[in-house]
Structure formats: C-alpha cells, structure tokens
Amino acid sequence: MSIPKEPRQLMINLMYLVLTALLALNVSNEILNAFKTLSVSIDKSNQSIELKTNEVYQQIIENMNAPGQTEKVRPYKEKADEVVKKSDEMVKYLDQWKRRIVMEAGGYSHTDSTMPDKMDNIDATTLLLVEKKGGDTLRNRILAMREFLLQQINQADTAAMSKSMPLAIKPADKNEHNPKADWNVENFEHMPAIAALALFSKFQNDVRASQQLIINKLFQEAHLKDIKFDTIGAVALPTTSYALEGQKIEASIMLAAFNKANKPEVKLMGGGGSTKPPVNGVVPWETVAKGTGLQTVRGQIVLKTEGEPIIRDWKFEYMVGTTGASMQLDKMNVFYIGVDNPVTVAAAGYSVEDVSLDIPGATVRDSSAKGHFIIRTDNAKTGTKVQVNIKAKTKEGAKTVGTMEVRVKRIPDPVAKVGGSAGGPMEAAKFRIQIAPAALLENFDFDAKFKIIAFQYSALPKGRDIVGPFNTENRAVGCRFTDNANIKKAVESARPGDKIFIENIKAVGPDGQPRTLNSIVLSLY
16 A cells, blocks of 8 residues: 555544554453453352352251261261362462462552453463463362362262363363463463453362362262251141131141151140151141130151151141131231231121121221221230130120131331342442432331431441441431431542441331341442
C-alpha cells in the first residue's frame, strides 16, 4: 500500500491504525476480565465444596464417639484426618504458587489486593513454570496427591474411583507449537498471569472435589456392616390429626431410615393403643378414639446394633372432637398471637348460622362466610392452651355441642436483611442506595409485618480506621439509615473492600413484643 502524500489523508490513516489498536486492546481486556471472573467463581465454589466435605467429616467424628462405635470407626476417622491434612497442605501449596506468579508479574493491584496489577503479563508463568521447570515440581505434587488419596480407600474400589477423581494430569498433545509434548509448555508458556490464577484455582477445586469423594467413601466404608444411615431420629406419623369419638385412628412409628434385616421394637409409654409387627422398618399403631380434646401418645423405639442398642423417644398428638361438632384450623394447628387465625366450624344437626364459638382469653369475630370465624389471642401467653367451646342455638338457648383445646404460640422471629441479603458479599453501589434494614418473615402462612425499631451501625473501611458504632433511637415507626446523620454519611461513603456491621437489631411485630434479630455483616466489592 502506498503512503499518501497529502497530510490530511496521512493523518486519517494514522488515526485508523490507532483506533484498530484500541479495539484490539478492548477485546484483550474483556478476555482478561473473563479470567478474573472465572478465578473468583472457582474460589467461591471451593469454599462451598469444603463446607459440604466438613459436614461429612464431622459426622465421622460424631459416629466414632457414639456408644459402641469407637473401635469400628476409628481407623476410618484417622484416614479422614490425613486426607483433610494433606488436602489443606496441597491447597496452601497452590496458593503459594499463585503468590509467586503475581509477584513475578509485578505485584498485586492497588484496587484489588487479590488480583495482579498486570493481569496480561505473560513472562511470569513462562519463566517460573517453563524455563525454571517449576511445572515439573507442580505436576509431581499433583500426581503424588492423587496417589495418596486413592490409597486411603478399599483397593477394590480404586479403579472406579480413579476414573471419577477430578485431580489428574492430562498428558500434553504433540503439535507444531509443542513438538515434545511438554506438559509445562502446553499449560503455562505465554499464559497471562490472571489466566494462571484461574488455572491454579481450578487445581484447588480438583483437590477439594477429590477430597470430598474420598471422605464420602470413607464414611460409607465405616458403615458397610452397620445400619445404612448416620442420623437417627424417631418419627411418629398419625393418619389423621382430628377425629370424632368412636372413629379409628392409625399411625406409623418409624426411624427416618432403616435396615430391613434389623427390625425395631416399639414400646408404648402412654396414650393407649397397640402396635403390630414391623414391616420394612415401619411399626403400625392403632387405637379407637375416645374422650374429647387433645390426646398424646408417647413411647420409645429400640434398634439393635453391633454395639449398644439405639433408643429414641417419640410422641405425637391428635385431636378428638365430639359427634356433635368439629372445628378446623384453616392455616396452622395452633393459634398465633397477634394475627388473625381463621377457623371453620360445623355442628351436626344444626344450621351453620346457629353455630358460634366461645373462647375464654381470646376474641372471636365472624368472618365473611357462614361457619367461618377469626380468632385473636393477643393477650395469651405462648406455650399455653385455650379451650374452644363450640355452641349452637336451640329452643332452650345456647348449648355447648363440642369442646377442644388449642395451643397458643408466638409468631416466629423474622430475618434481618439489607437489600435482600442477611450477610455476605454485596456490591458497594447497591449498598449505598439502601434505605434501611428490613425484617422479613420467611416460610410463614400469615400476613404478619415487622418493623425494625433500633439498630447499631459500624463499618471497617478498607485501609482506614473503624467508623462507629452509631446507634439509632428506638422509633416505633421504624428506623432508616437517614435517621442518624453519622450513619447516613457512613453509608454514602461506603466503598469496595469495606466491611459493614449492623448489630443489636430490634424489631416489633403484630404481637407488640420486641425481638432481637440476627446481625448483618456485609463485605462490599
């Protein structure tokens, strides 16, 4: 291509070249940012895997401490200890490699202390892992870790586990760029620093996932000759929770998991009825309803093991009404303090318009439909019971045609949240636009609202002194960040890297009783 002699055209061509270079640079930045996002995502995944693995590891410890289980479980617990120790050491070793790469590439970023300042540096990985043969050491450590993990389980399962274990070394392919099929060259030569961090996070993910496989397998091996479950709890399930006098009531009493070869024994200790021989771990129970009101059946279930027998208490309740009347709680099987509790009432032989309720200690009002009532137990104490008297009009006057007792409970505590989060990471920009913490009642059938009336705010800004704590005043109308000038200023100045602490949160619901809720700890990014 000839170079134009006209100055204007020459300037246009130069500007085009500069623009093309800038566009290429933007694409490169997008790729680097994608690797950054990938690295952070894998690190979060590693934390999740580690938590789940720790749950199984703790179950192994608990099972070893259970009566009669110590000698049987101890060898597997000791192997699990070594697996946890070696896995932690391997993850730490990979963290050290991450730091070496970042420092060789120019150090950490001033805006994000977890990321390299020069994400696109391709010399650090080439020098450390290819030219200085660091990749050989890394490869050998990974292979040794894989071999160690496979040695911890029953050798009959090694072949199958070897195929599914994520921690492995894939041989390099021979090609024009890598004629000797060198693993170091294929994985690390001219690799950007941020991509190397993502790859090492992937190695850590392989370690944690493989650790989880082995821990789960050790847990299974410890109980191959025992009952096939780790958590034991008695369950008693009646077929109905309400019956009329004279009707049959049935229930199933069982363990949450069972072994067909080990049949449990049920002992009745109150409430009457009788049991039948167990079928597939389930012990049938039945009785004929008698009396009126709340009936309680209790007893024990016994399961023989290699050691001492496992004994668990169980109980359940059912309500017996009379043939004359019945009441159904439309939402829950209790009355909640401070909210409308809808019920449906019927009485055999009486018109629905003639049926009413009398509940000492509670208020009753008619609903929009006949036979439906709203119950309020605002003055009752949680844990108590109220007696419900079902009445019907007769020629002689009001007559009690049925009675029953209903428990009274207070509304469960809500969960304190900011921006829909009860704690953890949150974008700084999202946090700065929040108005106030909220108290949310989750998984509750009633429409009950809570107001936060007071809280304490403090912050630990990145690289600066702690701010606060600042306390809001007790406000019946609810509290906002803007109610306190210091808090308002602190929220507006929040930046990525800051930690926010909202504590001593007080809330009031429909029952008028102040509650102390969970603290909220946010990490801004």
